[in-house]
Amino acid sequence: xxxxxxxxxxxxxxxxxxxxxxxxxxxxxxxxxxxxxxxxxxxxxxxxxxxxxxxxxxxxxxxxxxxxxxxxxxxxxxxxxxxxxxxxxxxxxxxxxxxxxxxxxxxxxxxxxxxxxxxxxxxxxxxxxxxxxxxxxxxxxxxxxxxxxxxxxxxxxxxxxxxxxxxxxxxxxxxxxxxxxxxxxxxxxxxxxxxxxxxxxxxxxxxxxxxxxxxxxxxxxxxxxxxxxxxxxxxxxxxxxxxxxxxxxxxxxxxxxxxxxxxxxxxxxxxxxxxxxxxxxxxxxxxxxxxxxxxxxxxxxxxxxxxxxxxxxxxxxx
Numbered sequence: 001x002x003x004x005x006x007x008x009x010x011x012x013x014x015x016x017x018x019x020x021x022x023x024x025x026x027x028x029x030x031x032x033x034x035x036x037x038x039x040x041x042x043x044x045x046x047x048x049x050x051x052x053x054x055x056x057x058x059x060x061x062x063x064x065x066x067x068x069x070x071x072x073x074x075x076x077x078x079x080x081x082x083x084x085x086x087x088x089x090x091x092x093x094x095x096x097x098x099x100x101x102x103x104x105x106x107x108x109x110x111x112x113x114x115x116x117x118x119x120x121x122x123x124x125x126x127x128x129x130x131x132x133x134x135x136x137x138x139x140x141x142x143x144x145x146x147x148x149x150x151x152x153x154x155x156x157x158x159x160x161x162x163x164x165x166x167x168x169x170x171x172x173x174x175x176x177x178x179x180x181x182x183x184x185x186x187x188x189x190x191x192x193x194x195x196x197x198x199x200x201x202x203x204x205x206x207x208x209x210x211x212x213x214x215x216x217x218x219x220x221x222x223x224x225x226x227x228x229x230x231x232x233x234x235x236x237x238x239x240x241x242x243x244x245x246x247x248x249x250x251x252x253x254x255x256x257x258x259x260x261x262x263x264x265x266x267x268x269x270x271x272x273x274x275x276x277x278x279x280x281x282x283x284x285x286x287x288x289x290x291x292x293x294x295x296x297x298x299x300x301x302x303x304x305x306x307x308x309x310x311x312x313x314x315x316x317x318x
Contacts, residue, residue, distance in 0.1 A: 009092075009316045010034050010056060012083065013064040014076050016291045020096075021064045023288075023309035024316075031313060036079060046075035053086050061088040061128070062316050065095045066291055067118075080125055090130035093122070094312055096289035097259045101141035102231070104148075115141075119148035127152060136315045138289055138308060139189070139230045139258040158315055160258040160287045161193040161228075163306040167285060168226065176251070178223040182213070182241045186229045200225060202241050213240040221249035224282070231259035232286075234266045242280055252282040254302070260286035260293040267293065272301040 012034045013021035025031045037049040050056075061083050067073050084091040104115040125133045135155045140146075146155045168177055180200040181187040187201050200218030204211045225245050227238055232255075242253045260267065270284055284302045288294045288309075297303040 006030055006317055007060045007090075008032065009060045009062050011062050011064060011316070012036055012050070012079065014038070014066050014072065014079075016068060016072070017064045017066045019294075020288050020291060020307070020309060020312075023307055024064065024312045027310050027313035031316065038075065046078060048075060048078055048082075050079065050082060050086070056083070057087040058089050058129075060090045060092075060130075061086075062092040062094060064312070065093060067095065067097070067099050068290065068292055073121075077121060080122075084126045084128035084133060088128045088130070090134070091125070091128040092134040092136065092316060093125065094136040094315065095122075096136075096138045096287070096308055096312075097231075097261075098137045098140050098145070099261075101145060104142050104145055115145055116148045119145065120150075123150035123153050125153060134318070136312070138287070138311075141230055143189075156315065156318065158311060159190075159193060160289075160306065160308060160311070161190060163287065163308070163311070164226075164228070164256045164285060165194070167304075167306060171224065173224050173252075176223050178218070178220055178225045178250075180218070180220065180225045180227045180241065180245060182227055182229055182237050184216075189230060190228055194228065198223070200245070202244060204237075213237070213244050215244060215248060219248070220245045222251055224252040224254065225250040226283075227253065227255045229255075229257050231261055232257045232266075233261050233263060235262070235269050239269065239280070246279075253280070254283035254285070255281055256285040258287050259289050260297070260303075261290055262293050262296075265296070267297050267300075267303070270302060 008030045011031050015038050025033045035051045039047040041047045065076050100114040100118045106113050133153050135153050138158050138160055149155050179194045179197040182202050200220050201216045202213050203216045227241050238255050245253050281302045285304050288305050288307050
């Protein structure tokens with residue numbers, strides 16, 4: 001069976017995702033960067049202009065988004081709604097980090113599942129000449145969130161774990177690596193992707209008014225243990241896991257999260273400022289799904305960015 005020819009893609013992007021967009025375009029001559037004027041009126045509302053709109057007709061079009069705050073979602077949705085209506089042959093939205101993904105459940109009456117809200121907003125994207133919009137998201141917090149989207153959008157859930165596995169192969173002690181999951185949820189999300197590594201599973205147990213991290217399964221003794229999760233906010237759980245793993249004999253502890261959210265500069269808790277902090281986390285790998293964090297931690301140990309650029313370029317050919 002003859003393989004389909006690769007398509008040329010016109011790639012638009014929001015302002016904060018420009019660096020990642022350039023890296024994506026550098027992966028293939030078939031990806032052409034495009035430009036949008038991101039302006040504002042005096043009252044603060046967006047005054048947007050899509051350059052060379054006539055050239056979009058009949059072309060495969062993609063938009064690289066970054067919903068880093070509520071302040072930028074409206075202007076990006078405005079562009080997302082506009083692009084497929086310019087007679088694009090197909091339309092793909094790449095939203096590496098789905099920011100409300102961890103707010104997907106209602107535990108008591110009155111809770112608002114904002115993951116469903118954002119999914120509904122994206123589901124209102126007009127169809128292009130080629131049909132429903134494709135939506136690429138990396139390591140969404142819960143796979144069942146695909147059912148929050150309507151039939152007018154096709155969610156494609158991708159993972160950054162292959163980037164981690166490639167990086168682990170480069171470690172001098174690559175044969176002495178154990179994967180640790182901070183809770184059962186992380187194990188459910190990722191264990192099938194990492195089943196060629198020994199595993200440690202941690203969990204939180206309540207003791208009085210405190211919740212304490214303990215090892216539920218596995219033995220970290222003598223290993224370089226890499227804690228894996230989809231995202232990090234304050235980093236408190238990772239720090240508690242590190243302490244437990246070190247106390248149980250781990251030779252080194254590192255961490256990987258696809259989405260380094262780190263509100264209020266919480267990444268500073270992990271910096272190598274002293275010998276003690278260097279012992280805590282040998283490496284901390286994140287992807288470039290959160291552009292503001294990437295800029296903030298540039299050149300700061302123990303952080304290292306594993307770029308999604310190649311993976312996004314591949315996804316644009318689906």
